[in-house]
Every structure is written in C-alpha cells, then in structure tokens.
Amino acid sequence: MRRRLLALVCVTGSLLSACGMLPGAHERTTVTVWVMKDSASKDFLRRFTEDFERTHKDLRLDIRVQDWTGIVDKVRKALKGDSGDGPDVIEVGNTQVPLYADGGRLADLTLESMRDWDQDAWLPALAEPGRDGNAQYGIPWYAANRVVIYRKDLFEAAGLTRVPRTRAEWLADTRQLNSHGNQGIYLAGQDWYTLSGFIWDEGGDLAQRKDYKWKGTLDAPAALRGMDFYRRLQALGAGPAGADEEHPPQAGVFAGGKVAQIVAVPGLARSIVRQNPGLQGKLGFFPVPGKSAARPGTVFTGGSDLVVPGNTKDQFAATAVVGALTGAQWDTELARTMNYVPNKTALARAVAGEEGIAAMAAGAAHGRATPSTPQWADVEADNPVKEYMTRVLDGADPAAEARRASARITEQLTPDV
Structure with a gap:
C-alpha cells in the first residue's frame, strides 16, 4: 500500500519530499494530530510517534492534546478553515461524528476502510456513528462501556457463589442481597444510558429513522418493556428517582459501604477505593446480564473515532496516521495502557487479563450508540x-x-428549515 501511495503522491505533487526528486526532499511533511486529554498517556504518544516517524521517513507528527471543554466549537471552526494549517487528524467522540460530518466537511475514508482496515470486524457502536449511508467518516479507535461493579464480600455473605448471567438471575440475586441488610443495587432514576441498553435488548430504540425523518420511539412496545425492567431493578435500591448517577456521585454512595452493586465503567472502582480504602480487593466486575445466558446485555458503548478533515493539507499522510493508530499493534497497546476496549472484538484478548476490562469487552462486542444524527446533541442538551x-x-x-x-x-430531531 505504501508504494502505491508514494506513486500517487509523486503524480499529484503532494508530499514532494517523499518522492526524493525535488529540492528540499530531505524535509518531512508535518501531520498535525489532535487527541483529547487523558485519551492516551504521554508515554504512549511518545512511543507511537517514535515508531511512526521511524517507519514513515517522509512524515513528522505534531500531536496536540485538546480539552473536552469547548471542543465542539473548536473542531467546527477547524473544519471550516481553508488556510491548510489546521489539524489533519482529529480524535472525536464516536457519537459526535454525525455532527461533524454534516455538510460534507470530513474526508470519506470508505476505500481504505474496505481495502486495508477490515471494517467488518469493527465494534458496531464505534463504526455505525462514523458512517453516513455508504460513506465511512469516523474510524474506530477505542471503546468503553458500563459493567456491573459489585462487592464480592457482600455477595458471599448473601450466599451467592456466582454472578448473574441473566436478567431473571440479576433480579433474584439483588433481592437476596437486599434481604441481608444492604442496598442490593444503587441505580439512579435518570440513568438513561443504562435504560437504553435494556430497550435495545428488547428490540426497541430511542428513535428510528424512516423516509429520511427521525421519530422518537420510546412508546413502542419493546421500549416500554425495557423501561419496565429498569423500573423493577431500580426499585430494589434507594437510588433517587429525580436525579442521575452523578447527583450524588454514585462512587461516593457505593464507597459508603452498604451498597452491593452499581452500573458504571470499571474505572470508577479506583475512585471508590480512594474514598474507602477498606474496599481494596473486595470489588469485582461482570457484564450487564442479558435476557439469556447466551450473551451479555446490550450496553451503550462510548469511545472515540478518528476523522480526517476535508480541508487537510495532505489526506494521504493523514490516512497513514489513522491507519497506524487504529491498526492492531497500536490499538491493542493503547487498550493495555489505558484500560480500554480495542476497536475489534478479535483484539479483546489483549485485555483478557483485567477483570473489569474483560467484562467491558464482553458487552462492547454487541454494544450500541445513540441515534446517528447531528440533532441528537439537542436531545441530550434538554433530555426528555x-x-x-x-x-x-x-x-x-x-x-x-x-x-x-x-x-x-421527534420535535428535537427535526432540523429547522
């Protein structure tokens, strides 16, 4: 592939230094990459840069770390620029891709996805938001999702020798935990990400598109069944009906010592132990149970995709960076370093040794994302x-x-004309 790229580059006049035929051929072309704060460690970025520049003698990386606060406006501004001095590769939240792709401001990477990147193996929750029709704009990088964090000692005290694998077992076990003087589960009333998984498991959705129009579908029978399960599970704890999982922060509630389970990303366990060191070694993880033991429950899967702005000064060079970062070598290295789920199910073995990450990977294998439309941001801003x-x-x-x-x-998903 690299030989074909260089041939094209020499014909088009891009990456002249790579052709080795013109004055200044010894100079490298700089590829500017925006990555989000805390997505990758400094050491990972250093090692990746050294390896990439060693194997791509014609390119130099300029990696710039960005804050999540205010990033949407900053990315939009960069995508509209025409000076050629903006970023060439940008990390974006997987559900943000439709927002940035709207208006044709991202490069279509479908050809590379089909030919070189094995797109059929990507996690659906990362790949689908990055796709619009037949065009692939967002390339999956890493994922994270909710699991059940539980107290091993409280399970043992309640006579539970295994974790639940089905919804029915989950309800029964949680009732049994309650009977031993503890809160069987803490589930806030407005944890809509967890509700979404139950709705998807029933075959429903938050909204669906038909004839190019989006319509809210919480009133469909399948979605109502998902809400009914949420109601029954939430009733087995004392989570507030009128607040989400951050009000109060559920890590603090769990650290209080009388809660047996919460639904959260595995990384929250570190905060719990910091607040209550006595829980060190007592926490375990299991995937959100499904309707049957054959597969875990469907979960909302977040994470990041990489996109290439349509106004990049060199799409060939930008694509080379995307291919390297999302390829098996560096994607699995990132997962090990940062406790993420890799972008392909086949790579999950890289994190199999970490209980929390392995539980997360099991759910991510068939995870979902929010409806793929730029207007979904309006729904989340004033969330019905x-x-x-x-x-x-x-x-x-x-x-x-x-x-x-x-x-x-439906009203929120209908663009103003």
Whole structure:
C-alpha cells in the first residue's frame, strides 16, 4: 500500500519530499494530530510517534492534546478553515461524528476502510456513528462501556457463589442481597444510558429513522418493556428517582459501604477505593446480564473515532496516521495502557487479563450508540428521556409518558428549515 501511495503522491505533487526528486526532499511533511486529554498517556504518544516517524521517513507528527471543554466549537471552526494549517487528524467522540460530518466537511475514508482496515470486524457502536449511508467518516479507535461493579464480600455473605448471567438471575440475586441488610443495587432514576441498553435488548430504540425523518420511539412496545425492567431493578435500591448517577456521585454512595452493586465503567472502582480504602480487593466486575445466558446485555458503548478533515493539507499522510493508530499493534497497546476496549472484538484478548476490562469487552462486542444524527446533541442538551424515567418511577402511566417523551424527541430531531 505504501508504494502505491508514494506513486500517487509523486503524480499529484503532494508530499514532494517523499518522492526524493525535488529540492528540499530531505524535509518531512508535518501531520498535525489532535487527541483529547487523558485519551492516551504521554508515554504512549511518545512511543507511537517514535515508531511512526521511524517507519514513515517522509512524515513528522505534531500531536496536540485538546480539552473536552469547548471542543465542539473548536473542531467546527477547524473544519471550516481553508488556510491548510489546521489539524489533519482529529480524535472525536464516536457519537459526535454525525455532527461533524454534516455538510460534507470530513474526508470519506470508505476505500481504505474496505481495502486495508477490515471494517467488518469493527465494534458496531464505534463504526455505525462514523458512517453516513455508504460513506465511512469516523474510524474506530477505542471503546468503553458500563459493567456491573459489585462487592464480592457482600455477595458471599448473601450466599451467592456466582454472578448473574441473566436478567431473571440479576433480579433474584439483588433481592437476596437486599434481604441481608444492604442496598442490593444503587441505580439512579435518570440513568438513561443504562435504560437504553435494556430497550435495545428488547428490540426497541430511542428513535428510528424512516423516509429520511427521525421519530422518537420510546412508546413502542419493546421500549416500554425495557423501561419496565429498569423500573423493577431500580426499585430494589434507594437510588433517587429525580436525579442521575452523578447527583450524588454514585462512587461516593457505593464507597459508603452498604451498597452491593452499581452500573458504571470499571474505572470508577479506583475512585471508590480512594474514598474507602477498606474496599481494596473486595470489588469485582461482570457484564450487564442479558435476557439469556447466551450473551451479555446490550450496553451503550462510548469511545472515540478518528476523522480526517476535508480541508487537510495532505489526506494521504493523514490516512497513514489513522491507519497506524487504529491498526492492531497500536490499538491493542493503547487498550493495555489505558484500560480500554480495542476497536475489534478479535483484539479483546489483549485485555483478557483485567477483570473489569474483560467484562467491558464482553458487552462492547454487541454494544450500541445513540441515534446517528447531528440533532441528537439537542436531545441530550434538554433530555426528555430523563424526565420520562422520573415520571414513570414516581408512578405515572408509562405508555402516556412514553408518548409525551417520544413526541418531544421527534420535535428535537427535526432540523429547522
């Protein structure tokens, strides 16, 4: 592939230094890469840069770390620029890709995805938001999702010798944990990401597109079944019906010592132990149970994709960076370093030795993402799903509240003309 790229480069006049035929051929072309704060360690970025520049003698990397705060406006501004001095590769949240692809401002990387990057093996929750029709704009990099963090000692005290693998077992075990004087599970009433997984497991969705129009679908029978399971599970704890998992922060609640389970990313365990060192060695992890033992429950899977701006000064060079970062060698190295899920199920063995990450990878294998539309950001900004959940948990009619929330979602997903 590299030989073909250089041949094209010499014909088009790009990357002249790589052709070795013109004055200044000894100079490298700089590829500017934006990565988000805490996505990769300094040591990882250093090692990747050294390896990439050693194997790509014509290229130099300029990696710039960005803050999540204000990043949407910053990326939008960069995508609109025409000076050629903006970033050539950008890390973006997987669900943000439709927002940036709107208006044709990202490079279409479909050819490389099909020919060189084995796109059929990517995690669906990373790949699907990066795709618009037949065009692939976002290339999956890494993933993370929720699992169940549990107290091994409280399970043992309740006579539970194994973790639940089905929803029915999960409910029964949680009731048994409650009977031993503990809160069987702490599940906040507005944890809509966890609810989404239950809805998807039932075959429903938050919204669906038909005839190029999006419509809220919380009132569909499958989605109502997902909400009913959430209601039954949430009732087995004392989570507030009118707040989400950050109000109060559930790590602090769990650290209090009387909660047996929470649904969270595995990394939250570090915060729990910092707040209560007595829990060191007592925490375990298992995938969110599914409807049957044949597979874990569906979970919302977040993470990052890499995109190439349409205004990059050199798409060939940018694509080479994307291919290296998301390839098996460096993708698995990133997963080991940062405790992520790699971008392909086949690479999950790289994190099999870490209990929390292995549980996360099991769920990510068939994880999902929010509806792939730029307008979904409007839904999250004024989230009717949260209000719907609180009303149902407070005793309102689920079907009526679901119709109300679905209508609001439909309105939010309808672009202003």
